[in-house]
Amino acid sequence: MIRSMTAFAGAESETAHGNLSIELRSVNHRYLELSPRLPDDLRSFEPRLRETLTARLSRGKVDINIRLKSAATRSASxxxxxxxxxxxxxxxxxxxxxxxxxxxxxxxxxNWPGVLCEPSADSDGLHAVAAELLDQALGEFIAAREREGERLAGFLRDRLQGIEAIVASVREHLPDARDAARARLDLRLAEIKQPVDPGRIEQEIVLQLQRMDVDEELDRLASHIAEARQTLATDDAVGRRLDFLMQEFNREANTLGSKAADPRTTKAAVELKVLIEQMREQVQNLE
Known part of the structure; x- marks a missing residue:
């Protein structure tokens, strides 16, 4: 399922050691960066915490705050x-x-050092409780990422549908655009007063039409649309893959604009770039 990189989740529990709470908060990041803040009694829990998060998350800057408020019976001993x-x-x-x-x-x-005996915390027991609470918070955290990711995936699918409609419209009016370009070239050649080799004229017309041919760009756009939809249907982290596809989409839109032989194709290229930019902004939020 598609996941966003932004989310928040928390969990807390009353334990024999006191009130234990865990908060997970993340924002966009190119890689996975973990920033844990743990109380002294749980310093040795950090390697296990990192291993757990690394196994289930792939991208995002994640802040982890763990707090332990000692039980009243312990502090009042x-x-x-x-x-x-x-x-x-x-x-x-x-x-x-x-x-x-x-x-x-x-x-x-x-207050003399060693006079008042603080009961020592059960390190193993505290770690076990912290691990259980971390699993609970992490489950809610991932669920929040998935809910936001599904919303973003719906947004991207809508934009892909828009791109597909623009590609279809360009294909539809492409024959008329070619005929109009051919007519313009014929008109310009007719204005030439000196005799011109017909073979050379035909060659020049073919070259001009080839320069304005956008079939290849339209085919590649269609291929990118299919690839993006397939990517959105996977359960893997897709942010990097989609980010690469956005670059490919933008390259084809730019080429389409540079080859545009009529106002409709120029307008289509601009509309494509608007949709692609909207997608690119949202893709930055995906894991």
Missing amino acids: LDVDEALLDRLADKAKLLGNRFPGMSIDFTSLL
């Missing part, structure tokens, strides 16, 4: 290192004679 407190008390007694006015503030004592 007052487990202390009794042995360390005993050593600090013994030291305070020894120094008491030197500093009779010395006082000990309870909250300052708790």
Whole structure:
């Protein structure tokens, strides 16, 4: 299914470690660029995160924000290192004679390194929860990309239909355009007063008509239309392929305009370029 490169999704869950939330946000980019922001407790989760995203995404600049708000029971824990407190008390007694006015503030004592014991997080368990939540957020993220991609694919199909109609109209009036060009050449040759070799005249007419012949350009445009439709029907990432096709479309439209022998073909070339440019702008959003 066609995917856009722009999307947003998030997921959160209450865990034994606290409130864990994951946000994925992406914008257009030529390649896949991952920018993760993880809390300290999940720093070692980054390689797994990158592996998961790389396996399921191919393009876009993706910002990943993971937040962990510690559970209240964990942050409010007052487990202390009794042995360390005993050593600090013994030291305070020894120094008491030197500093009779010395006082000990309870909250300052708790801030002494190592006095207040923070329960250590279960790293493996936290990683497992984060991986599960990442899969959930990534599923929603890809679904959002696919919804937007389908909308863009519909836009592109409409423009391809417009290009096809223009190609058909040029083919329809091409015989009249050739006849008109032949008549103009005959008129110019008739104005020549000096005798001219009929064979040379016919050769010049053929050369002029060949220069104005756009059958090849119309055939290539039809081929590009078929290729674009086939590409839009695939389940692979198609952004780069369609971007290349837009260049080919534009090349044929330019050639058609340069060979135009009548106002209708000139107008058709301009209309083609407008549709192709509209497609090119939207193709930049596809994965």
